[in-house]
Amino acid sequence: MIRRYLFAILLSFVCSAGYAQSLSFADLQSLTNMADNQAHDYLLLSKGFKSVGGQVLNGRNFELFKSNRTDPDKAETISLRASTTGISGNVSRQVIYFTLREQDIESLLEQARRSTMALVFRGSDQYKDIYRFDNSLFMAIISARFDKKSGSVVIEEK
Numbered sequence: 001m002i003r004r005y006l007f008a009i010l011l012s013f014v015c016s017a018g019y020a021q022s023l024s025f026a027d028l029q030s031l032t033n034m035a036d037n038q039a040h041d042y043l044l045l046s047k048g049f050k051s052v053g054g055q056v057l058n059g060r061n062f063e064l065f066k067s068n069r070t071d072p073d074k075a076e077t078i079s080l081r082a083s084t085t086g087i088s089g090n091v092s093r094q095v096i097y098f099t100l101r102e103q104d105i106e107s108l109l110e111q112a113r114r115s116t117m118a119l120v121f122r123g124s125d126q127y128k129d130i131y132r133f134d135n136s137l138f139m140a141i142i143s144a145r146f147d148k149k150s151g152s153v154v155i156e157e158k
Contacts, residue, residue, distance in 0.1 A: 021104035022047050022067050023097060025111035025153075029138055031095045032157045036083055039093075049078060062096075075100055081156075095157040105144045105151030112142060112153075144153055 023031075028048075031039050043049040049065040056062070060081050067076040081094035099105060109131060115120065117133035117140060126128060128151075135139040140155040 021099060021101075021107055022049070024079070025108050025115055025140075028095050028097055028108075028140075028153060028155050029115075031078075031080065032093055032138070032155060033091050035091055036076065039080060039083075043078060049076075055079070059096075073100055076104065092157045094154065097153040097155075099152070100150050102144070102148040102151065105142065105153075108153055109142050109144070109149075112140060 009033040023051070027042075027069055034042065040051070043065050044051065048068050050068050052064045052066050054063055057079075060078040062081050065078040065080070067074070069075060077098040079098075081096075083091045083093040085091055097108070112131070112133050115133070117135045117138060119131060120134045121130070121132035124146075128143045128145045131142045131144075133142070136158070138155060138157055140153060142151070142153050144151040
């Protein structure tokens with residue numbers, strides 16, 4: 001009994017000392033086809049993000065969410081393009097994840113490699129490495145800056 005109690009304390013200490021991104025690659029995929037209220041509830045209630053309003057980028061409306069971490073070096077941002085409904089009635093939106101931590105992008109890149117999506121392009125521009133993953137349902141672009149100070153994931157349904 002005491003061993004289990006000590007193990008539980010040790011495990012909680014290790015988990016609290018560690019840090020991982022708030023959303024997995026699978027979470028980002030799921031956000032692309034959730035209804036607006038489901039996506040909001042998921043980010044606000046389940047994942048600890050807060051809404052910071054809207055923004056227009058290239059003529060498209062996006063809703064912005066920031067992680068509620070107090071350390072600005074661990075900040076994560078999610079942008080959700082307003083959902084669209086196709087002929088079949090399915091919801092679809094573009095999801096953009098941005099982080100200031102190299103570890104977050106590296107973890108998401110590894111998760112993408114293990115997913116059902118295939119790496120179809122790997123390249124770079126003058127600022128970042130670029131990876132494009134694709135399958136019959138989704139397209140994802142993961143970018144990691146050379147200076148290791150930030151990265152992003154853009155994912156959407158086809």
